[in-house]
Amino acid sequence: MLDKQIAFSRLDTAFARFLSQRSVLIDDQQRAFEGLAKLVSYHQSQGHNCIRINNEHKVLALASGLATLANQPNTPSPLVVEQDRLYLHRYWHYENRLAIKIQAMTHTRQPPQQLDDALDRYFTPSEEVDWQREAAKIAITQSFSIITGGPGTGKTTTVVKILALLQELADRPLHIALAAPTGKAAMRLQESIGANKTALPCSDAIRQLIPETVTTLHRLLGAKPPSPYFRHDADNPLAHDLIVVDEASMVDLALMSKLLDALKVGARLILLGDQDQLASVESGAVLTDLTAALPLHTLELKKSHRFGGIIKEFSVAVNQQQPEIAWQCLHTEDEIVSLLSSDLISYIAEQQLAYLSLVKNGANFTDIYRVFNRFQVLCSNHQGKKGVTDINYRVEQKLFAQKHIQLSGQWYAGRPVMITQNNAALHLYNGDIGLCLPDKDQNNKLMVFFQDASGQIKKQLPSRLPVCETVFAMTIHKSQGSEFEDVLLVLPESINPVLTKELLYTGITRAKKTIKLAASKAVFVATVTQKIERVTGLIDKFL
Numbered sequence: 001m002l003d004k005q006i007a008f009s010r011l012d013t014a015f016a017r018f019l020s021q022r023s024v025l026i027d028d029q030q031r032a033f034e035g036l037a038k039l040v041s042y043h044q045s046q047g048h049n050c051i052r053i054n055n056e057h058k059v060l061a062l063a064s065g066l067a068t069l070a071n072q073p074n075t076p077s078p079l080v081v082e083q084d085r086l087y088l089h090r091y092w093h094y095e096n097r098l099a100i101k102i103q104a105m106t107h108t109r110q111p112p113q114q115l116d117d118a119l120d121r122y123f124t125p126s127e128e129v130d131w132q133r134e135a136a137k138i139a140i141t142q143s144f145s146i147i148t149g150g151p152g153t154g155k156t157t158t159v160v161k162i163l164a165l166l167q168e169l170a171d172r173p174l175h176i177a178l179a180a181p182t183g184k185a186a187m188r189l190q191e192s193i194g195a196n197k198t199a200l201p202c203s204d205a206i207r208q209l210i211p212e213t214v215t216t217l218h219r220l221l222g223a224k225p226p227s228p229y230f231r232h233d234a235d236n237p238l239a240h241d242l243i244v245v246d247e248a249s250m251v252d253l254a255l256m257s258k259l260l261d262a263l264k265v266g267a268r269l270i271l272l273g274d275q276d277q278l279a280s281v282e283s284g285a286v287l288t289d290l291t292a293a294l295p296l297h298t299l300e301l302k303k304s305h306r307f308g309g310i311i312k313e314f315s316v317a318v319n320q321q322q323p324e325i326a327w328q329c330l331h332t333e334d335e336i337v338s339l340l341s342s343d344l345i346s347y348i349a350e351q352q353l354a355y356l357s358l359v360k361n362g363a364n365f366t367d368i369y370r371v372f373n374r375f376q377v378l379c380s381n382h383q384g385k386k387g388v389t390d391i392n393y394r395v396e397q398k399l400f401a402q403k404h405i406q407l408s409g410q411w412y413a414g415r416p417v418m419i420t421q422n423n424a425a426l427h428l429y430n431g432d433i434g435l436c437l438p439d440k441d442q443n444n445k446l447m448v449f450f451q452d453a454s455g456q457i458k459k460q461l462p463s464r465l466p467v468c469e470t471v472f473a474m475t476i477h478k479s480q481g482s483e484f485e486d487v488l489l490v491l492p493e494s495i496n497p498v499l500t501k502e503l504l505y506t507g508i509t510r511a512k513k514t515i516k517l518a519a520s521k522a523v524f525v526a527t528v529t530q531k532i533e534r535v536t537g538l539i540d541k542f543l
């Protein structure tokens with residue numbers, strides 16, 4: 001049953017050997033069991049919650065003495081068999097807890113009196129169905145709700161109205177937390193909430209009950225690194241009456257399960273996100289699974305208020321896996337969505353000139369940061385030709401050859417960097433972007449400048465920074481939760497397993513104004529055709 005093509009890690013091999021040596025099996029059966037354990041370990045590391053097994057494997061796993069049936073829990077075993085699925089015990093536990101906790105929240109609440117009148121004040125009555133109003137109705141009458149939709153469909157606008165409505169309708173002020181999986185996503189939601197609050201048709205008293213700060217989920221739950229556990233859990237629940245989580249597609253099974261565990265009895269949860277985006281980096285496809293499993297708790301907003309036109313058409317064609325239509329979108333006259341026709345590295349270097357000239361002229365950081373963030377190169381892959389490392393290296397060399405940067409060492413004025421490791425002491429987190437600039441207050445010594453959610457600027461000595469990398473280009477994965485005016489999407493020269501329609505859709509939906517694509521038709525078509533399939537048992541647990 002072992003697939004020779006699979007690149008098992010040393011961890012997969014060591015884990016499987018460890019288990020098989022503890023099994024009661026011998027000889028061929030022991031070897032077969034070791035193969036099975038290796039497969040579970042590998043697929044879990046690839047984002048699946050479990051693997052599908054046939055009867056023979058089920059018998060083998062149970063005969064090993066190291067797997068138990070999910071519905072016959074006795075002593076905890078390293079593996080769990082549930083129907084035709086084999087899990088590592090921990091992931092079965094996460095799936096099971098998550099389903100149990102959500103099911104406990106699926107009873108409908110008594111609709112408050114005058115709900116319709118209240119809704120009418122926030123949502124202008126119209127002839128057609130107003131889906132944002134419907135979403136608000138679901139979120140108010142259910143303890144657990146999901147509002148999904150692509151960029152600009154009004155998820156944030158709607159949720160701010162929901163928060164005001166819930167505060168108006170509550171007997172006492174609700175304790176609300178707003179959270180997102182990454183610092184970047186938290187920052188964006190915070191900006192958006194602030195802007196939306198002022199436009200609410202409510203009293204100042206109600207407005208003040210809507211929080212303005214957005215935290216990361218890890219901070220909300222009280223991370224205790226390196227421990228995988230949080231300060232808040234079932235024994236020490238969060239005090240909040242309502243928690244809103246934005247960019248929920250990025251939340252993996254383990255984190256979502258821990259979040260649900262940490263909710264107090266009677267609390268509400270609203271998940272916001274785009275179910276068509278990439279699944280979480282770690283295992284599971286939680287948002288997609290939950291939207292499929294709980295249609296009565298889910299509302300999908302379809303109409304984009306930010307952009308229609310060709311970007312929308314392009315994203316829809318990619319999402320619906322129509323490669324020929326998507327390819328045609330790249331060939332319209334207005335060039336809002338187009339193929340890159342010039343040399344890739346020269347084009348990227350040219351796009352940095354406005355930014356680098358501000359750096360050279362000693363402009364203030366806010367202006368430099370804004371101009372840098374206008375354009376971003378998003379690659380599908382990190383390694384290999386046309387991956388992030390390759391492009392960053394070649395762009396630096398080009399800018400150096402053109403004398404736009406002075407490349408005497410690793411650090412130079414104008415080097416943009418992305419932090420790739422959290423450092424709580426410095427308040428710098430994976431994904432934060434900083435710019436290396438001469439510090440006028442310190443005799444032009446090179447410092448790395450960052451801007452936080454509140455717009456505050458902080459600086460650090462390059463030598464003190466946690467691990468980071470140059471970021472003229474970043475992966476599409478890292479760009480989740482961010483938006484840029486102009487995006488250049490770069491795919492490699494040959495197809496690889498990372499290339500999926502979800503990845504491309506996520507990259508496309510980062511763009512606010514224009515999209516350029518650097519890819520051959522063959523690779524583009526193959527990418528649109530490939531889809532993320534994650535093996536999970538979550539939907540089955542709601543049947």
Ligand SMILES: Nc1ncnc2c1ncn2[C@@H]1O[C@H](COP(=O)(O)OP(=O)(O)OP(=O)(O)O)[C@@H](O)[C@H]1O
Pocket residue numbers: 132149150151152153154155156157158192305306
């Ligand atoms: N019903 C509406 N009528 C008109 N404009 C709207 C409506 N709903 C939202 N908008 C506007 O559309 C824009 C996008 O809305 P919003 O930021 O709420 O969308 P979103 O789904 O949260 O987007 P993203 O996922 O990109 O954060 C905003 O400028 C907002 O004011």
